[in-house]
Amino acid sequence: MSVDFEVWPEAIELGRLFAAQGYELSLVGGPVRDMLLHRRSHDLDFCTSARPEQFEPILRHWGRDGFWDMGRKFGTLGAMRRREDGTEVQAEITTYRSDTYDSDSRKPEVDYGDSLDGDLSRRDFTVNAMALRVPELEFVDPFGGAADLAKGLLRTPVDPYQSFEDDPLRMMRAVRFVAQLGFRIEAGTAEAISDMAERIGIVSAERVRDELVKLMRSDRPREGVEALVDSGLADIVLPEVPALRLEIDEHHRHKDVFEHSLEVLDRAVKLETGPDGPVPAPDTVLRLAALLHDIGKPRTRRYEPGGKVSFHHHDAVGAKMTRKRLKALHFDRHTIDDVSELVNMHLRFHGYVDEPWTDSAVRRYVKDSGHLYERLNRLTRADATTQNKRKAMQFSAAMDEMEQRVRELKEREDFEAIRPDVNGNEIIEILGIKPGPLVGKAYKHMLEYRLDNGPVEHETAVAELHRWFGEQLSR
Template sequence: MSFEVWPEAIELGRLFADEGYELALVGGPVRDMLLHRRSHDLDFCTSARPEQFEPILRRWGRDGFWDMGRKFGTLGAMRRRADGTEVQVEVTTYRSDVYDPDSRKPEVSYGDTLEGDLSRRDFTVNAMALRVPDLEFVDPFGGANDLAKGVLRTPVDPRQSFDDDPLRMMRAVRFVAQLGFRIEPETAEAITDMVDRIGIVSAERVRDELVKMLLSDRPRAGIEALVESGLADIVFPEVPALQLEIDEHHRHKDVFEHTMIVIDRAVALETGPDGPVPAPDLTLRLAALMHDIGKPKTRRFEAGGKVSFHHHDAVGAKMTRKRLKALHFDHHVVDDVAELVNLHLRFHGYVDEPWTDSAVRRYVKDAGHLYERLNRLTRADATTQNRRKAMVFASAMDEMEQRVRDLKEKEDFDAIRPDLDGNEIMDLLGLEPGPMVGRAYKHMLEYRLDNGPVDHDTAVEELKRWYAAL
């Protein structure tokens, strides 16, 4: 088996060997080498204790050193190449940890062998190593074979592995999305049987795995695995709830399947790095996943076999906000995704009757910085199999976007303000600061959106007309 190995790894291996210590490249970098992918960061494990290898690492890492993981036996260093690129390494002493059943944080216990260290890793494809500098490949659990088959399997009994660290169940789902692998049946059965153990994992850790899954090349596969495993019932229950039972007498789409299609379509509508929605975009992907989560709560069976979901956009926005807050997403992500869910039906009225210029302005103004994402979510959500309807919808969206471009040439949508500011309103109406000034300002903003920019005298006349009519 041949390897193209980083020269820095071989150099570091020689430095450790000169001092009588073992060093091996482990985990993701080894897996990625076999997949012919380049890792940006290199993880090593060693027979040396941190106090023994710290001088070596400081000497090698002339451009940076850190020890935040010292209590776990981990030290890190960085070196900058001549071309300006950086190589970051982390070195950890062999481990044979003991886990508290009520916590996924191990009691750190140093081990004596590389094989023992590999046995405590999450999956066989991450339990391979390459000794440096002699380049001996170490694969005690058949990781290379599993990698070739695209299979996720734990090095030890999966129930023991997931009992030790339940977050590994989330990582299995994430690797389905990132690597396109399938979970081996015994491992999948263990996840289903042990989903309740995920309850001891912090919301932040769960969120981080969900984010990595959603930003992968195959987010749909990850979400489907999350639901099939039963993990979603605990960490994201609004998603499996989309699997509505369809009454044979009532007609509506399979909402879960529709959502999976919308995610695929939204990903396809992301742009290159210089476009308005560069891939991968977490906000758009979360909105695609959550845009219909209000449907189960709002489903009503109507006469004639029809089904309605009135106000599922507004209900879904509230549910979105609650779930993302529970997962400790940043407040701006919470706000943006909830607003996209709230607005995702807004465009549909345009298809029936093209809007006035004022309605177009309102759409752009209300969407704000989410305008490009909202249009992509709206396009992705149009999953009708009726070709004529699909073409009419796409044509209407194209037309609306062109009108926005045309209007933007005449006025700056991003800076739409009333033609009179707050100070002018107070002077003209003889008001002190207070709620009435806010009402007047809001009215003038509505007037501006309806009529476009007007001259100062016209704006003054409108303000006085509105005030007199109160």
């Protein structure tokens, strides 16, 4: 089968270079899939009949702007070149493979194969098991990937149980593709994932985390999370999320927390900004916080007199649970801190609706949220999912008012660097005391005074410091 659409000139050039040496070369996987979807990519994956030591000189010649061989033991070498317009094209080339797997590990014993069809049979899904021979542009599709692509269907090229036995991470890739491509998982493949979900436990936390991040940063994170939960994989890798599916009692005394969390995720995505805005899309921290903000509810649920249901302190409990889970998934420290703090603060604004804050409280909100201020406001807005239009309008108006007050206060004060009007050295000098815990207490009091009163004259701040110190001496 031949193809009529535009193909990367760099791919054709490489194909001619390999053919001149008597080697086969084919574009494979994602680039072919994306080409059929009319999506362009600057990262090209190839497979070849040549061994790494045979094609290395060809690739080095082609990739005049960069070369790497970290995957040499797996038969993979890579190179890069820059176009005249400054864009980069990266190519990774792998020798035909016919891998065997140890049942206790997803790391294959690499065996070189001898055919393109054999190499394609070891791919994760049929939509990634298509190839385009270059330079002749022959389309190769032994497992019906093009038909599955047209149907939006994810299916393994071989028996799914064998495929997931060989590499359990493919199960995570399936739910990630649901989120990225909007595909559905074929029934037999979905059944195999559900039956084998526990096998994901042999995959490293870093690999699972990377797939989860790609899912969350996709165009359809909600669909990906639903697939993750429905498959049973979430029970292993993110159990706090399926635990949100609290049973709904006959009197509907509380919302379905799982569905609410998905709605908050949807709404948070819509509140992200363009690249020049304060929360550029896709924002991993905001999206994770939206998904996890209520995970403390199952542990804090209480049935109160009168049939009401409460979740007291679920924000603080949820923040601790979030930190523990993200650590287990080996997220970086900054992501762990930021997501956990957003979960911890997601209820902070709610009292403003009934009684607008003083300037002092507004300053504290901005100070406490710090660099998370814009994300926190978006999480708070996304969390207001009430169907009561009057309450929704009141909440939105209150958020608008608070944000306007912050803008006005920022015109008068440097919120990014709120400090006491006297620093630690001045406290020591003014009070005539030695460095120690008392200086720390004084500094903390003066910071609270600054937050309560805004910037004041130096003499006023000194007077307040003396007043506070006198109280300490009289105790």
